[in-house]
Amino acid sequence: ILNVEQSPQSLHVQEGDSTNFTCSFPSSNFYALHWYRWETAKSPEALFVMTLNGDEKKKGRISATLNTKEGYSYLYIKGSQPEDSATYLCADSGGAGSYQLTFGKGTKLSVIP
Amino acid sequence: DAGVTQSPTHLIKTRGQQVTLRCSPKSGHDTVSWYQQALGQGPQFIFQYYEEEERQRGNFPDRFSGHQFPNYSSELNVNALLLGDSALYLCASSLAGFSSELYGYTFGSGTRLTVV
DSSP states (O other): OOSOEEEOSEEEEETTOOEEEEEEOOOTTOOOEEEEEEOTTSOOEEEEEEOSTTOEEEETTEEEEEETTTTEEEEEESSOOGGGOEEEEEEEOOSTTOOOOEEOOOEEEEEEO | OOOOEEEOSEEEEOTTOOEEEEEEOOTTOOEEEEEEEOTTSOOEEEEEEETTEEEEEOSOOTTEEEEEOTTSOEEEEEOSOOGGGOEEEEEEEEOTTTHHHHHOOEEOOOEEEEEO
């Protein structure tokens, strides 16, 4: 994998459902993987920065896992709420010494009340 | 606590013109990065400024230039605008050292540039 790829592009879930989406990134020269949550007309908000293989982070109902050897991260949302509706972006920070984030195109989540 | 502020929020320019976008970083931050998000794409890195110098640059032509001031605020300048420069321009700030690796970057809500 040469680029950062996210799937699915979009999904609609019912309120209360749990959901997950995937971020794939180049596994070579890995340094850090960022997740951002971006509500329409607002600023992207940092959710997690993950650096270690096997890392798992949690923030309320949202959690993320990281597999650096195979180059993927999963974001999970438990019991989705309408306020979770947003675009979720992941970004590879490149190797050590790089200041550039390489973003995927995002997964747009819509939670239906 | 004011986050990252960007101005203007929207603007319309004519092809061939020049534009300047402005960014004030979050209080306490000293590093500013600029990203371009075209329709249907993820944000793409333009460059990062630290200590008033361009520290790293993405794959953008020289028409894109920037500046950082002693108060850490920053400008993005785009010359000879093309229709393809129409996009959302995001500014992100951080504290040099480790903060972005631990906490991520703080983004503004962007400037929507339309070139006609």
